[in-house]
Amino acid sequence: MKKEIKEIAKNKKISNFEILESLEAGIELKGFEVKAIKEGKVSLHGAYVIPKGEELFLVGAKVAPYQPLNVPQDYKKDRDRKLLLHKREIKSLIGKVSQKGLTLLPKRLYTKGNKIKVEIVLAKAKKKFKKKEEIKKRELDLELQRLLKKWG
Numbered sequence: 001m002k003k004e005i006k007e008i009a010k011n012k013k014i015s016n017f018e019i020l021e022s023l024e025a026g027i028e029l030k031g032f033e034v035k036a037i038k039e040g041k042v043s044l045h046g047a048y049v050i051p052k053g054e055e056l057f058l059v060g061a062k063v064a065p066y067q068p069l070n071v072p073q074d075y076k077k078d079r080d081r082k083l084l085l086h087k088r089e090i091k092s093l094i095g096k097v098s099q100k101g102l103t104l105l106p107k108r109l110y111t112k113g114n115k116i117k118v119e120i121v122l123a124k125a126k127k128k129f130k131k132k133e134e135i136k137k138r139e140l141d142l143e144l145q146r147l148l149k150k151w152g
Contacts, residue, residue: 003112003113004111004112004113005110005111005112006110006111007108007109007110008037008038008040008042008108008109008110008111008116009040009042009043009044009108009109010044010107010108010109011044011045011047011105011106011107011108012045013045013046014105014107014121014123016125016126016131017103017105017121017123017124017125017126018123018124018125018126019107019121019122019123020102020121020122020123020124021096021121021122022107022119022120022121022122023085023089023093023119023120023121023122024112024117024118024119024120025056025083025084025085025117025118025119025120026083026084026085026115026116026117026118027058027081027082027083027084027116027117027118028081028082028083028084029063029081029116032065032066032067032070032071033063033066034116035066036063036064036065036066037063037109037116038111038116039066041063041064041065041066042061042062042063042064042109043061043062044061044106044108044109045062046060047059047060047061047062047105047106048060048103048104048105048106049083049104049105049106049120050104051090051093051094051097054087054090054091055082055083055090056082056083056085056090056093056094056104056120057080057081057082057083058080058081058082058083058106058118059080060078061078061081061106061109062077062078063077063078064077065077083118083120093122096122097122101124101125102122102123102124103122103123103124103125104120104121104122104123105120105121105123106118106119106120106121107119107120107121
């Protein structure tokens with residue numbers, strides 16, 4: 001039986017990075033946060049993953065309250081959320097992040113069955129000239145598509 005995957009949120013700034021490795025992780029959430037995320041009241045804009053001791057945390061992801069009047073007084077919508085991974089995966093990622101220029105970022109947030117998962121990626125920032133090359137290539141591809149459509 002295959003579990004249904006439904007994408008909830010995407011990190012649009014991920015295109016500025018070269019993705020080296022991708023991993024699926026669970027997130028430690030409160031009950032009302034789960035409801036809010038399933039309603040789509042979440043943003044990954046500016047979010048990143050940091051190691052704290054032997055654990056990884058999602059920092060900067062904003063989860064708006066599901067029902068603003070029923071949320072605890074001390075609730076912070078951008079609080080740090082613990083990521084759930086195997087110890088060996090965490091140790092491997094922490095070792096790789098300690099290398100110069102590598103960072104962990106959330107790529108997308110989705111439901112898998114009835115669980116909420118986040119896809120985290122080990123990434124390296126693209127150089128400015130690579131971004132320019134990519135933009136030129138995309139523009140040339142679009143122009144080629146237009147010409148083929150016009151003559152085809």
